[in-house]
Amino acid sequence: MQRYSALSLLRGGLNGQKSWQRAWRDPAPKSHYDVIIIGGGGHGLATAYYLAKVHGIRNVAVLERSWIGGGNTGRNTTIVRSNYRQPALHNLFEFSLKLWEGMSDDLNYNVMFSQRGAMFLGHSDSDMIRLAERGDAMRAAGIDAEFMTMDQLRKKLPLLDLSDKARYPIVGALNQPRGGTARHDAVAWGYARAADALGVDVIQNCEVLGIDRVGGKVTGVQTTRGPIGADRVGICVAGNSGQVAAMADLRLPIESHLLQAFVSEPVKPMVDMVIMSQSIHAYVSQSDKGEIVMGGDPDLYPTYSQRGRPDRIEGVAGQCIALFPALSRLRMLRSWAGTTDMSFDGSPIIGTTPVEGLYLNGGWCYGGFKATPASGWTYAHTLAKGEPHALNAPFSLDRFETGATIDETGAGPMPHHR
């Protein structure tokens, strides 16, 4: 692998950018792999990378039906944070955040991870009590969390509407200074390039059509590029987990919904951190290009269409403008949608399945991007050892029938009430 450095950038600048090599190969599928990962998003590519790097398993293929990072990895709002209240969740996401902090060095690829702070706004006394509980739980686990007073908010974010007459009055906030954003495409490309350098085959335009089993054990997959044998197969296709799992006659506690995101035209820096409100469920940040990135509630009904409803755009824009009145002057540049795996407790599923040799990573709802490195790390462990890592053991597929759900919002088995 050609290493990227300041010197290689300089060399490229001097020779008309002719010295760059392909970032990863375009291999034809082999007849057999130790591990096949279905799905070339960030999670699948990270899994392949950690299988090769941490576990020494390099005879690995990542099968992607279109292009890598073209699904939810390229459709999210790039927010990274670990400010969850429940231990199972904040342990996993904090492990993830620590991997984010070293990711660019580890992959030799600039993922533009920017720890600009991620803040939950509070709009009422009860909001502030909930945020205080959350912050206490985080700090007890060694995770950074700080309460923000109105004076601090005024100084930090002068464009927020902090007046008494605000549509959504703000009374305080909980900040996680180590939270922030990353360049989502770079995450997929960085993991693909680093995995490829360790011998992993990243195979694009290769759709899985069936999962082969002999005597109840997985033996490989059928694809649009022919059959491929494998000792172990890992599903990692959030949005379509149920469709792929059905190829092995599994039914998952997942419903496929849709989440939209929007960006404005680019402007000079005006929001220098990630601002979220759980009560009105809108989130705002500014990309490095200057676009204001906005998101809100999912579309609240099952769909695989990747087409969003326009009244959601209007609603979220209204919420964001209420928080930042100056946004009303901006034009919307574009909006898009992704299919999300809504699990029935709001938490992901990473682990074994009832089918021998078949593993599942999915159910990330609309919060999977921030977990990309930890998801890959724990899934690689699960695929290599045949049993979960301590961090993903609570996120088992059978927790729903045993009642051990991990329900951060306490909403019950209602995927569209998240």
Place this chain on the structure above:
Amino acid sequence: MLLIACPNCGPRAQAEFTFERPLASIVTPTETLPDLIHKLFTRENPRGPSWELWRHTYGCAGWLKVHRDTHSHQISAALLVDMETPS
């Protein structure tokens, strides 16, 4: 946005309706445990036509059963819950 033809009110925008759950996932008090798990958690989640329970929340407040394709969004039937479902 979907256009749903409510039998009481006529064609109305999706913004007036709320999705409740797939029709096959309505839980009754006498379910066996495996059926209960299927209805509460491991639903079919089809990519294609599906019977669903919707409510015309901001209209007549009636409960509807809607036959809708989850990929193309085509709606082939919208009935009140006490109407007979065509097979």
